[in-house]
Amino acid sequence: MNRRTFIILSSAAALAACAETSTQATLAPDGKPLPKVYRIGAGDAGRIEFRVLDSVNALRQAAGAPALQLNAKLNAAAATHSRDMAVQNRPWHFGSDGSSPIDRANRVGYTGRIVGENISETYETELETLAAWMEEDATRRVILDASARELGFAWYQEKNGKIWWTMLTGAPGLSAIPGAAAAS
Numbered sequence: 653m654n655r656r657t658f659i660i661l662s663s664a665a666a667l668a669a670c671a672e673t674s675t676q677a678t679l680a681p682d683g684k685p686l687p688k689v690y691r692i693g694a695g696d697a698g699r700i701e702f703r704v705l706d707s708v709n710a711l712r713q714a715a716g717a718p719a720l721q722l723n724a725k726l727n728a729a730a731a732t733h734s735r736d737m738a739v740q741n742r743p744w745h746f747g748s749d750g751s752s753p754i755d756r757a758n759r760v761g762y763t764g765r766i767v768g769e770n771i772s773e774t775y776e777t778e779l780e781t782l783a784a785w786m787e788e789d790a791t792r793r794v795i796l797d798a799s800a801r802e803l804g805f806a807w808y809q810e811k812n813g814k815i816w817w818t819m820l821t822g823a824p825g826l827s828a829i830p831g832a833a834a835a836s
Contacts, residue, residue, distance in 0.1 A: 732759075
């Protein structure tokens with residue numbers, strides 16, 4: 653009887669040790685869960701763009717700003733910059749060729765004014781990234797600026813899962829330079 657009890661208790665202890673190991677493997681040193689890689693599939697593009705658009709418009713409505721519409725040219729400029737940031741391996745507003753957000757928008761034929769650009773290098777989802785942008789004054793201003801009417805949003809995901817996000821907001825019919833006459 654003692655032998656059986658010993659074997660059962662030993663087995664239970666071994667199983668408990670295995671369970672603790674698997675729990676520890678999913679926790680970071682700070683005790684928080686380790687992040688899971690957010691993989692974006694080929695068919696996810698439209699869903700992600702419209703989820704961001706709907707979320708941005710909800711935030712703008714709460715702030716009393718008009719709704720935005722997706723703009724294909726701004727999406728193209730954002731996609732170019734997301735890919736370029738990955739190539740440079742740094743999140744910043746200048747292209748590898750020295751281009752600015754205005755330069756990139758002009759290259760794809762956008763004739764309105766660029767209100768702002770938000771960028772991020774992360775493993776987080778688009779909505780987690782949007783939430784992080786809303787926590788910072790400068791990036792929140794880009795999202796909520798009442799003069800903006802159009803949105804460009806794109807990303808580039810590396811094989812390791814890192815995502816480079818770019819959001820552009822624009823104002824059609826306004827000059828690229830505030831205060832100047834609009835280009836036709």
